[in-house]
Amino acid sequence: MRVSLVIVAHSRQLAEGVAELAGQMAPDVTLLAAGGLPGGGIGTDFDLTVAAVQRADVGAGVVLLYDLGSAQMTAELAVESLPDPGAAVVVDAPLVEGAVAAAVAAQGGADRAAVAEAAASAGAPAELGQPAPEMGAAQRTRLTLQNEIGLHARPAALLVRSIAGLDADVRIRLGTEEADGHSVLALMSLSARKGDLIEIAATGPQADEAIHRIEALAARNFDE
Amino acid sequence: MGCGATDVVAVLRAGADTVALHRVELTDLDRPIGDADHGENLNRGFAAVMSALDSAVPETPGGVLKIAASTLISKVGGAAGPLYGTAFLRAATTLGDKSELDAAAVVGALRAALAGVVARGKADVGDATMVDALASAVVAAEAAETDGIAGLLAAAADAAGTGAESTIPLIARKGRASYLGERSIGHLDPGARSTALLLRAFAEAVR
Numbered sequence: 001m002r003v004s005l006v007i008v009a010h011s012r013q014l015a016e017g018v019a020e021l022a023g024q025m026a027p028d029v030t031l032l033a034a035g036g037l038p039g040g041g042i043g044t045d046f047d048l049t050v051a052a053v054q055r056a057d058v059g060a061g062v063v064l065l066y067d068l069g070s071a072q073m074t075a076e077l078a079v080e081s082l083p084d085p086g087a088a089v090v091v092d093a094p095l096v097e098g099a100v101a102a103a104v105a106a107q108g109g110a111d112r113a114a115v116a117e118a119a120a121s122a123g124a125p126a127e128l129g130q131p132a133p134e135m136g137a138a139q140r141t142r143l144t145l146q147n148e149i150g151l152h153a154r155p156a157a158l159l160v161r162s163i164a165g166l167d168a169d170v171r172i173r174l175g176t177e178e179a180d181g182h183s184v185l186a187l188m189s190l191s192a193r194k195g196d197l198i199e200i201a202a203t204g205p206q207a208d209e210a211i212h213r214i215e216a217l218a219a220r221n222f223d224e
Numbered sequence: 225m226g227c228g229a230t231d232v233v234a235v236l237r238a239g240a241d242t243v244a245l246h247r248v249e250l251t252d253l254d255r256p257i258g259d260a261d262h263g264e265n266l267n268r269g270f271a272a273v274m275s276a277l278d279s280a281v282p283e284t285p286g287g288v289l290k291i292a293a294s295t296l297i298s299k300v301g302g303a304a305g306p307l308y309g310t311a312f313l314r315a316a317t318t319l320g321d322k323s324e325l326d327a328a329a330v331v332g333a334l335r336a337a338l339a340g341v342v343a344r345g346k347a348d349v350g351d352a353t354m355v356d357a358l359a360s361a362v363v364a365a366e367a368a369e370t371d372g373i374a375g376l377l378a379a380a381a382d383a384a385g386t387g388a389e390s391t392i393p394l395i396a397r398k399g400r401a402s403y404l405g406e407r408s409i410g411h412l413d414p415g416a417r418s419t420a421l422l423l424r425a426f427a428e429a430v431r
Contacts, residue, residue, distance in 0.1 A: 043301045046309075069399060073306035073344050077297060 012036030025157030026103035061112035108164025150193035238429035240270035269300035286319035314340030354415035360387030
Protein backbone atom coordinates (compact mmCIF):
# COMPACT_ATOMS: atom_id res chain seq x y z
CA MET A 1 0.00 0.00 0.00
CA ARG A 2 1.52 3.28 -1.11
CA VAL A 3 1.02 6.90 -0.17
CA SER A 4 -1.11 8.75 -2.73
CA LEU A 5 -0.70 12.26 -4.12
CA VAL A 6 -3.21 14.95 -5.00
CA ILE A 7 -2.19 17.93 -7.13
CA VAL A 8 -4.23 21.07 -6.39
CA ALA A 9 -3.80 23.75 -9.05
CA HIS A 10 -5.68 26.67 -10.56
CA SER A 11 -5.78 25.10 -13.99
CA ARG A 12 -7.10 21.66 -14.80
CA GLN A 13 -4.43 21.15 -17.45
CA LEU A 14 -1.69 22.19 -15.06
CA ALA A 15 -2.81 19.74 -12.37
CA GLU A 16 -3.25 16.93 -14.87
CA GLY A 17 0.10 17.67 -16.49
CA VAL A 18 1.96 17.55 -13.21
CA ALA A 19 0.18 14.31 -12.28
CA GLU A 20 1.07 12.85 -15.69
CA LEU A 21 4.73 13.81 -15.41
CA ALA A 22 5.17 12.54 -11.86
CA GLY A 23 3.13 9.44 -12.64
CA GLN A 24 5.54 8.41 -15.37
CA MET A 25 8.16 7.87 -12.68
CA ALA A 26 5.84 6.19 -10.21
CA PRO A 27 3.55 3.75 -12.02
CA ASP A 28 2.08 2.23 -8.85
CA VAL A 29 1.29 5.48 -7.08
CA THR A 30 -2.23 6.93 -7.16
CA LEU A 31 -1.82 10.50 -8.41
CA LEU A 32 -4.98 12.56 -8.76
CA ALA A 33 -5.41 16.04 -10.20
CA ALA A 34 -7.74 18.57 -8.59
CA GLY A 35 -7.33 21.51 -10.93
CA GLY A 36 -9.54 24.34 -12.11
CA LEU A 37 -13.19 25.01 -11.45
CA PRO A 38 -15.97 22.51 -12.21
CA GLY A 39 -17.03 24.65 -15.20
CA GLY A 40 -13.51 24.60 -16.59
CA GLY A 41 -12.44 28.06 -15.37
CA ILE A 42 -9.31 29.05 -13.51
CA GLY A 43 -9.41 28.57 -9.75
CA THR A 44 -9.41 25.90 -7.10
CA ASP A 45 -12.54 24.16 -5.92
CA PHE A 46 -13.08 22.91 -2.40
CA ASP A 47 -15.52 20.11 -3.22
CA LEU A 48 -13.37 18.85 -6.10
CA THR A 49 -10.34 18.80 -3.82
CA VAL A 50 -12.09 16.96 -1.00
CA ALA A 51 -13.40 14.37 -3.47
CA ALA A 52 -9.93 13.85 -4.96
CA VAL A 53 -8.35 13.34 -1.54
CA GLN A 54 -11.01 10.84 -0.53
CA ARG A 55 -10.69 8.97 -3.82
CA ALA A 56 -6.90 8.99 -3.67
CA ASP A 57 -6.56 7.53 -0.20
CA VAL A 58 -5.97 3.80 -0.41
CA GLY A 59 -5.11 3.56 3.28
CA ALA A 60 -1.54 4.81 3.44
CA GLY A 61 -2.45 8.49 3.51
CA VAL A 62 -2.35 11.34 1.02
CA VAL A 63 0.11 14.14 0.37
CA LEU A 64 -1.25 17.27 -1.30
CA LEU A 65 0.80 19.68 -3.39
CA TYR A 66 -0.49 23.03 -4.64
CA ASP A 67 0.46 25.64 -7.21
CA LEU A 68 -0.07 29.06 -5.65
CA GLY A 69 -1.94 31.33 -3.30
CA SER A 70 -5.46 30.23 -2.57
CA ALA A 71 -4.75 26.66 -3.73
CA GLN A 72 -2.91 26.22 -0.43
CA MET A 73 -5.93 27.44 1.52
CA THR A 74 -8.29 25.20 -0.42
CA ALA A 75 -5.99 22.22 0.16
CA GLU A 76 -5.62 22.90 3.88
CA LEU A 77 -9.32 23.43 4.33
CA ALA A 78 -10.04 20.20 2.46
CA VAL A 79 -7.71 18.26 4.75
CA GLU A 80 -9.24 19.80 7.88
CA SER A 81 -12.71 18.82 6.72
CA LEU A 82 -11.87 15.13 6.26
CA PRO A 83 -13.45 12.63 8.66
CA ASP A 84 -9.84 11.88 9.66
CA PRO A 85 -7.71 15.00 9.06
CA GLY A 86 -4.66 12.97 10.06
CA ALA A 87 -4.98 10.94 6.85
CA ALA A 88 -3.65 13.72 4.64
CA VAL A 89 -1.09 16.49 4.74
CA VAL A 90 -0.49 19.61 2.64
CA VAL A 91 3.14 20.16 1.80
CA ASP A 92 4.80 23.46 0.92
CA ALA A 93 6.99 22.51 -2.03
CA PRO A 94 7.81 23.56 -5.57
CA LEU A 95 4.98 21.97 -7.54
CA VAL A 96 6.78 20.15 -10.32
CA GLU A 97 9.98 19.15 -8.55
CA GLY A 98 8.06 18.38 -5.37
CA ALA A 99 5.52 16.19 -7.13
CA VAL A 100 8.24 14.22 -8.90
CA ALA A 101 10.26 13.74 -5.72
CA ALA A 102 7.16 12.79 -3.72
CA ALA A 103 5.95 10.35 -6.37
CA VAL A 104 9.28 8.55 -6.51
CA ALA A 105 9.45 8.39 -2.72
CA ALA A 106 5.91 6.99 -2.60
CA GLN A 107 6.74 4.47 -5.32
CA GLY A 108 9.66 3.33 -3.18
CA GLY A 109 7.32 2.65 -0.28
CA ALA A 110 8.11 5.69 1.86
CA ASP A 111 5.57 6.57 4.53
CA ARG A 112 3.52 9.76 4.44
CA ALA A 113 5.96 11.84 6.45
CA ALA A 114 8.87 10.75 4.25
CA VAL A 115 6.92 11.45 1.05
CA ALA A 116 6.06 14.93 2.32
CA GLU A 117 9.67 15.49 3.29
CA ALA A 118 10.86 14.40 -0.16
CA ALA A 119 8.56 17.00 -1.71
CA ALA A 120 9.48 19.76 0.73
CA SER A 121 13.19 19.30 0.26
CA ALA A 122 12.93 19.15 -3.53
CA GLY A 123 13.37 22.90 -3.83
CA ALA A 124 16.80 23.04 -2.29
CA PRO A 125 19.58 21.64 -4.47
CA ALA A 126 21.56 20.81 -1.34
CA GLU A 127 22.72 17.47 -2.71
CA LEU A 128 24.70 19.08 -5.47
CA GLY A 129 28.04 20.76 -5.76
CA GLN A 130 29.22 19.80 -2.32
CA PRO A 131 32.52 18.17 -1.65
CA ALA A 132 32.08 14.45 -1.19
CA PRO A 133 31.65 13.56 2.47
CA GLU A 134 34.03 11.08 4.05
CA MET A 135 32.52 7.76 3.05
CA GLY A 136 34.75 5.28 4.79
CA ALA A 137 35.24 1.98 3.03
CA ALA A 138 32.92 2.42 0.09
CA GLN A 139 32.00 -0.07 -2.57
CA ARG A 140 32.76 1.55 -5.88
CA THR A 141 32.12 0.95 -9.51
CA ARG A 142 32.37 2.92 -12.72
CA LEU A 143 30.18 2.58 -15.72
CA THR A 144 29.62 4.30 -19.02
CA LEU A 145 26.05 5.26 -19.83
CA GLN A 146 25.01 3.50 -23.03
CA ASN A 147 21.34 4.43 -23.11
CA GLU A 148 20.19 7.16 -25.45
CA ILE A 149 19.01 9.80 -22.99
CA GLY A 150 21.51 9.34 -20.15
CA LEU A 151 20.33 10.05 -16.61
CA HIS A 152 17.24 11.90 -17.74
CA ALA A 153 14.05 11.91 -15.68
CA ARG A 154 12.84 8.39 -16.35
CA PRO A 155 16.21 6.60 -16.04
CA ALA A 156 17.00 8.65 -12.94
CA ALA A 157 13.71 7.59 -11.42
CA LEU A 158 14.41 3.96 -12.31
CA LEU A 159 17.80 4.17 -10.64
CA VAL A 160 16.33 5.65 -7.46
CA ARG A 161 13.62 3.01 -7.45
CA SER A 162 16.10 0.20 -7.99
CA ILE A 163 17.81 0.99 -4.71
CA ALA A 164 14.80 2.26 -2.76
CA GLY A 165 14.54 0.63 0.64
CA LEU A 166 18.15 -0.54 0.68
CA ASP A 167 20.17 0.43 3.70
CA ALA A 168 22.94 2.07 1.72
CA ASP A 169 24.20 5.58 1.14
CA VAL A 170 24.76 5.92 -2.59
CA ARG A 171 26.66 8.76 -4.25
CA ILE A 172 26.89 9.15 -8.01
CA ARG A 173 29.67 11.27 -9.42
CA LEU A 174 30.15 12.77 -12.85
CA GLY A 175 33.37 14.71 -13.15
CA THR A 176 33.47 17.04 -10.17
CA GLU A 177 29.73 16.96 -9.53
CA GLU A 178 28.19 14.52 -7.13
CA ALA A 179 24.60 13.59 -6.41
CA ASP A 180 22.64 11.58 -3.89
CA GLY A 181 21.63 8.32 -5.55
CA HIS A 182 18.32 8.39 -3.67
CA SER A 183 17.27 11.73 -5.17
CA VAL A 184 15.80 11.84 -8.69
CA LEU A 185 16.23 15.59 -8.91
CA ALA A 186 19.84 15.51 -7.83
CA LEU A 187 20.59 12.77 -10.38
CA MET A 188 18.86 14.70 -13.14
CA SER A 189 20.86 17.79 -12.22
CA LEU A 190 24.07 15.92 -13.00
CA SER A 191 23.03 16.05 -16.68
CA ALA A 192 24.84 12.79 -17.35
CA ARG A 193 24.49 11.84 -21.04
CA LYS A 194 25.08 8.90 -23.26
CA GLY A 195 28.76 8.02 -23.26
CA ASP A 196 29.46 9.72 -19.92
CA LEU A 197 31.47 7.78 -17.36
CA ILE A 198 29.82 7.90 -13.95
CA GLU A 199 31.30 6.70 -10.70
CA ILE A 200 29.14 5.10 -8.08
CA ALA A 201 30.12 4.82 -4.44
CA ALA A 202 28.01 3.06 -1.85
CA THR A 203 28.39 2.64 1.89
CA GLY A 204 26.27 0.88 4.45
CA PRO A 205 25.15 -2.68 5.16
CA GLN A 206 23.58 -3.15 1.73
CA ALA A 207 26.18 -1.26 -0.32
CA ASP A 208 27.02 -4.36 -2.35
CA GLU A 209 23.43 -4.94 -3.29
CA ALA A 210 22.97 -1.29 -4.29
CA ILE A 211 25.99 -1.40 -6.61
CA HIS A 212 24.80 -4.69 -8.06
CA ARG A 213 21.31 -3.35 -8.81
CA ILE A 214 22.57 -0.15 -10.45
CA GLU A 215 25.00 -2.16 -12.59
CA ALA A 216 22.20 -4.48 -13.63
CA LEU A 217 19.97 -1.55 -14.53
CA ALA A 218 22.70 0.10 -16.61
CA ALA A 219 23.43 -3.23 -18.31
CA ARG A 220 19.77 -3.32 -19.37
CA ASN A 221 20.20 0.22 -20.77
CA PHE A 222 17.64 1.42 -18.24
CA ASP A 223 14.97 -0.65 -20.00
CA GLU A 224 14.98 1.69 -22.99
CA MET B 225 -31.52 41.95 23.77
CA GLY B 226 -30.92 38.30 23.18
CA CYS B 227 -29.64 36.96 19.92
CA GLY B 228 -30.91 33.59 18.76
CA ALA B 229 -30.63 31.61 15.56
CA THR B 230 -33.26 33.60 13.66
CA ASP B 231 -31.56 36.86 14.67
CA VAL B 232 -28.28 35.55 13.27
CA VAL B 233 -30.07 34.66 10.03
CA ALA B 234 -31.38 38.25 9.86
CA VAL B 235 -27.85 39.55 10.41
CA LEU B 236 -26.52 37.35 7.62
CA ARG B 237 -29.33 38.50 5.33
CA ALA B 238 -28.25 42.08 5.91
CA GLY B 239 -24.74 41.01 4.99
CA ALA B 240 -25.96 39.31 1.82
CA ASP B 241 -27.91 42.45 0.89
CA THR B 242 -24.91 44.71 1.33
CA VAL B 243 -22.71 42.40 -0.73
CA ALA B 244 -25.29 42.44 -3.51
CA LEU B 245 -25.48 46.22 -3.33
CA HIS B 246 -21.70 46.68 -3.42
CA ARG B 247 -20.99 43.83 -5.82
CA VAL B 248 -19.71 46.04 -8.65
CA GLU B 249 -17.67 48.24 -6.31
CA LEU B 250 -15.91 45.21 -4.79
CA THR B 251 -15.12 43.77 -8.19
CA ASP B 252 -13.82 47.15 -9.38
CA LEU B 253 -11.52 47.33 -6.35
CA ASP B 254 -10.24 43.88 -7.25
CA ARG B 255 -9.57 44.80 -10.88
CA PRO B 256 -6.24 46.67 -10.67
CA ILE B 257 -4.67 44.41 -8.03
CA GLY B 258 -6.47 41.07 -8.34
CA ASP B 259 -8.58 39.14 -10.81
CA ALA B 260 -11.72 41.27 -10.77
CA ASP B 261 -14.06 38.73 -9.25
CA HIS B 262 -14.35 39.55 -5.54
CA GLY B 263 -17.81 41.13 -5.71
CA GLU B 264 -19.24 38.47 -8.01
CA ASN B 265 -17.80 35.60 -6.01
CA LEU B 266 -18.91 36.94 -2.64
CA ASN B 267 -22.35 37.75 -3.97
CA ARG B 268 -22.77 34.25 -5.38
CA GLY B 269 -21.67 32.81 -2.03
CA PHE B 270 -23.96 34.88 0.17
CA ALA B 271 -26.92 34.32 -2.15
CA ALA B 272 -26.30 30.59 -1.77
CA VAL B 273 -26.05 30.96 2.02
CA MET B 274 -29.43 32.67 2.16
CA SER B 275 -31.09 30.08 -0.05
CA ALA B 276 -29.64 27.32 2.14
CA LEU B 277 -31.06 29.07 5.21
CA ASP B 278 -34.41 29.62 3.47
CA SER B 279 -34.99 25.90 3.33
CA ALA B 280 -34.01 25.13 6.93
CA VAL B 281 -32.85 27.24 9.86
CA PRO B 282 -30.75 25.38 12.46
CA GLU B 283 -31.71 25.78 16.10
CA THR B 284 -28.57 27.55 17.26
CA PRO B 285 -26.57 30.59 16.12
CA GLY B 286 -23.55 28.31 15.81
CA GLY B 287 -25.53 26.01 13.52
CA VAL B 288 -26.51 28.94 11.31
CA LEU B 289 -22.90 30.12 11.04
CA LYS B 290 -21.78 26.60 10.22
CA ILE B 291 -24.10 26.47 7.20
CA ALA B 292 -22.83 29.89 6.15
CA ALA B 293 -19.25 28.62 6.44
CA SER B 294 -19.67 25.45 4.41
CA THR B 295 -21.69 27.24 1.73
CA LEU B 296 -19.16 30.06 1.39
CA ILE B 297 -16.30 27.56 1.18
CA SER B 298 -18.02 25.69 -1.64
CA LYS B 299 -19.46 28.61 -3.57
CA VAL B 300 -17.11 31.58 -3.29
CA GLY B 301 -13.83 30.04 -4.40
CA GLY B 302 -10.58 31.94 -4.71
CA ALA B 303 -8.97 33.09 -1.49
CA ALA B 304 -12.15 34.72 -0.19
CA GLY B 305 -14.03 31.40 0.04
CA PRO B 306 -11.55 29.63 2.33
CA LEU B 307 -10.93 32.82 4.32
CA TYR B 308 -14.54 33.81 4.97
CA GLY B 309 -15.47 30.16 5.33
CA THR B 310 -12.82 29.65 7.97
CA ALA B 311 -13.88 32.84 9.76
CA PHE B 312 -17.50 31.69 10.04
CA LEU B 313 -16.49 28.12 10.85
CA ARG B 314 -14.24 29.17 13.74
CA ALA B 315 -16.93 31.51 15.03
CA ALA B 316 -19.47 28.67 14.87
CA THR B 317 -17.14 26.30 16.70
CA THR B 318 -16.53 28.84 19.46
CA LEU B 319 -20.26 29.38 19.97
CA GLY B 320 -20.90 25.66 20.28
CA ASP B 321 -24.56 24.85 20.98
CA LYS B 322 -25.46 28.09 22.77
CA SER B 323 -29.04 28.99 21.84
CA GLU B 324 -28.74 32.69 22.73
CA LEU B 325 -25.72 34.93 22.35
CA ASP B 326 -24.67 37.66 24.74
CA ALA B 327 -22.07 40.35 24.15
CA ALA B 328 -19.22 38.21 25.43
CA ALA B 329 -20.17 35.41 23.03
CA VAL B 330 -20.22 37.79 20.05
CA VAL B 331 -16.81 39.18 20.98
CA GLY B 332 -15.55 35.61 21.34
CA ALA B 333 -16.92 34.73 17.90
CA LEU B 334 -15.23 37.76 16.31
CA ARG B 335 -11.97 36.87 18.02
CA ALA B 336 -12.19 33.28 16.77
CA ALA B 337 -12.98 34.49 13.25
CA LEU B 338 -9.86 36.66 13.25
CA ALA B 339 -7.72 33.81 14.55
CA GLY B 340 -9.09 31.59 11.77
CA VAL B 341 -8.37 34.12 9.03
CA VAL B 342 -4.85 34.68 10.32
CA ALA B 343 -4.19 30.93 10.52
CA ARG B 344 -5.59 30.30 7.04
CA GLY B 345 -4.12 33.25 5.18
CA LYS B 346 -0.95 33.68 7.25
CA ALA B 347 -1.31 37.43 6.90
CA ASP B 348 -0.41 39.92 9.59
CA VAL B 349 -1.68 43.41 10.35
CA GLY B 350 -0.14 45.76 7.78
CA ASP B 351 -0.06 43.28 4.89
CA ALA B 352 -3.01 45.06 3.21
CA THR B 353 -5.58 42.29 3.61
CA MET B 354 -8.91 41.70 5.33
CA VAL B 355 -6.90 41.13 8.52
CA ASP B 356 -6.36 44.91 8.70
CA ALA B 357 -10.12 45.43 8.91
CA LEU B 358 -10.94 42.43 11.10
CA ALA B 359 -8.13 42.91 13.63
CA SER B 360 -9.16 46.53 14.21
CA ALA B 361 -12.76 45.38 14.58
CA VAL B 362 -11.87 42.80 17.23
CA VAL B 363 -9.89 45.30 19.30
CA ALA B 364 -12.79 47.76 19.19
CA ALA B 365 -15.36 45.06 19.97
CA GLU B 366 -13.40 43.92 23.01
CA ALA B 367 -13.23 47.49 24.30
CA ALA B 368 -16.97 47.99 23.74
CA GLU B 369 -18.20 44.68 25.15
CA THR B 370 -20.06 46.42 28.01
CA ASP B 371 -22.11 48.38 25.44
CA GLY B 372 -23.99 45.22 24.48
CA ILE B 373 -24.18 43.45 21.13
CA ALA B 374 -25.44 46.44 19.15
CA GLY B 375 -22.88 48.75 20.70
CA LEU B 376 -19.91 46.47 20.23
CA LEU B 377 -20.85 45.66 16.64
CA ALA B 378 -21.18 49.37 15.86
CA ALA B 379 -17.73 49.97 17.33
CA ALA B 380 -16.36 47.00 15.40
CA ALA B 381 -17.86 48.29 12.13
CA ASP B 382 -16.36 51.76 12.65
CA ALA B 383 -12.95 50.29 13.39
CA ALA B 384 -13.15 47.90 10.44
CA GLY B 385 -13.84 50.84 8.15
CA THR B 386 -10.79 52.66 9.47
CA GLY B 387 -8.74 49.47 9.24
CA ALA B 388 -9.80 48.93 5.63
CA GLU B 389 -8.86 52.51 4.71
CA SER B 390 -5.45 51.91 6.27
CA THR B 391 -4.67 49.40 3.49
CA ILE B 392 -4.60 52.14 0.83
CA PRO B 393 -1.00 53.36 1.38
CA LEU B 394 0.30 49.85 2.13
CA ILE B 395 2.25 47.44 -0.04
CA ALA B 396 0.22 44.24 -0.40
CA ARG B 397 2.12 41.29 1.01
CA LYS B 398 -0.39 38.49 0.49
CA GLY B 399 -2.48 37.15 -2.34
CA ARG B 400 -2.37 38.10 -5.98
CA ALA B 401 -1.91 41.80 -5.17
CA SER B 402 1.47 41.00 -3.62
CA TYR B 403 2.89 40.22 -7.07
CA LEU B 404 2.47 43.90 -7.90
CA GLY B 405 4.86 45.00 -5.15
CA GLU B 406 4.94 48.80 -4.85
CA ARG B 407 2.32 49.14 -7.58
CA SER B 408 -0.21 47.84 -5.02
CA ILE B 409 0.23 51.09 -3.08
CA GLY B 410 -2.75 53.41 -3.37
CA HIS B 411 -5.38 50.67 -3.58
CA LEU B 412 -8.04 49.84 -1.03
CA ASP B 413 -7.88 46.09 -0.46
CA PRO B 414 -11.14 44.49 -1.67
CA GLY B 415 -11.15 41.88 1.13
CA ALA B 416 -10.69 44.55 3.78
CA ARG B 417 -13.48 46.56 2.16
CA SER B 418 -15.90 43.61 2.08
CA THR B 419 -15.09 42.80 5.72
CA ALA B 420 -15.88 46.38 6.72
CA LEU B 421 -19.09 46.36 4.66
CA LEU B 422 -20.26 43.10 6.25
CA LEU B 423 -19.58 44.28 9.78
CA ARG B 424 -21.42 47.55 9.07
CA ALA B 425 -24.41 45.57 7.81
CA PHE B 426 -24.30 43.21 10.81
CA ALA B 427 -24.22 46.22 13.17
CA GLU B 428 -27.14 47.93 11.51
CA ALA B 429 -29.19 44.73 11.52
CA VAL B 430 -29.08 44.44 15.31
CA ARG B 431 -29.37 48.13 16.08
